[in-house]
Amino acid sequence: MIIHIDCNSFYASCEIIFRPDLQGKPVVVANCNEAGGGIILALSKEAKTIGLKRGNPIFQVKEIIEKNNVAVFPANLVKYCDISRRIMQVVIDENIVHNFIQYSVDEFFGTILEDDPDKLKRLLLKLKDDIERGIGVPVSCGASTSYTLAKVATWYSKHYPAFNGVCILPKEKITAALERLPVEEVWGIGRASKHKLDHFGIHTADDFVNKQESFIKRFFSITGVRTWKELQGEPCINIDDPPQQRSIMHSRTFTYMTDNIEVLNTYMSNFVAAATRKLRDQHSVCRSVTVYIVTNRHREDLPQYNNSASMQLTTASSETPLIIKTALVLLGKIYRSGYNYKKAGIILSDIASDRSVQLDLFADSHNDHGRQRRLMAAADSINTRYGMNKIRIASQGFEESKLNLNCFQPLKNQTTNIDDIIQVKSNK
């Protein structure tokens, strides 16, 4: 049976670990910036019941937050990734789950060689209990014969308290489960498909399954057919660990719009620095660089302009200076004055291992390549030790405050930084 583990309100649950006084209270995690912008990314159950939703801009729900004394945390991905890794380790140590794979920061898939639903339920209850007691994050579990069905089971475990957070969906119960499942709850059915399905009178997952394969193929393409097969218990989604990321992206929405090319150049340089660092951390190089800029789509009163440009590098690279240079050339090509830009970003793609770089036949000296590599390695190790951007390219700028587009609050990393470790006070 394929099993699925899903962390409940993951980001919010992670924050509550270190603030046990907030247990049972409304908690939200948002990606805030210094102007109080940002949107809600995750919410505790209690925050949902008072009407807050994922995606709400903070400024729109300010009243609800203040009235109900909601705790708002800035998102701290480093912390959440570390906690996710610890959950993974708990499961691995149990030694009952095979092919255990992290699907996302808060979801896992695996296989358990146990067909008896009762025995499987006991195994998963124990696993859930061990995660909750060992790490402090509540989880929901589902099990069935395909990935999509395992997620259906998890959906039931979350929506019906009688399951105690663990739902097993054996073959004979699949139809009954799909008959009661709104089709838009199925993994792989998004907003656009929901619209089409409504039009065809398909409202439950079972309605979807009962259509002909040719119909599904015609209107929902090959991906729809996969979901259709998965819902019938035939696993056909590939969830192997990707050997390597295929693209790396870095982008930010600016707190304030800007039409200044110099400012955009500074932002872009920093995006490239972050993206290339990630590229080097996974021992990769990229061949293709794409930059884009967009205006504020929420401001219909202002002229809109979005554009992007790409370039292929002669030699695949992960060197910050070279890629900044490339990105700034591209930015110069798509930049138009007279627009207020709200967001910009970079995408590195065509990624390969740095062990198989095809050098440029016509380059002056291949030694240069080795030198650049050592330079980057030295810069990375200094920045790891003394803090992000202690060593930087001049075009990244020097004003610390302006570099921080994302979040102005210093984040507490209780699980990875000894200085941030939680303090327990005695009550005299």
Place this chain on the structure above:
DNA sequence: TCTGGGGTCCTAGGACCC
């Protein structure tokens, strides 16, 4: 005032080939 960030996969259509 303030409206996220980072991914994957698929398709249609254009450019090009013989």
Place this chain on the structure above:
DNA sequence: TCTGGGGTCCTAGGACCC
């Protein structure tokens, strides 16, 4: 009236995911 036929490769954009 009828205006070839069969490919490949690339890219932009859509849809979906968390």
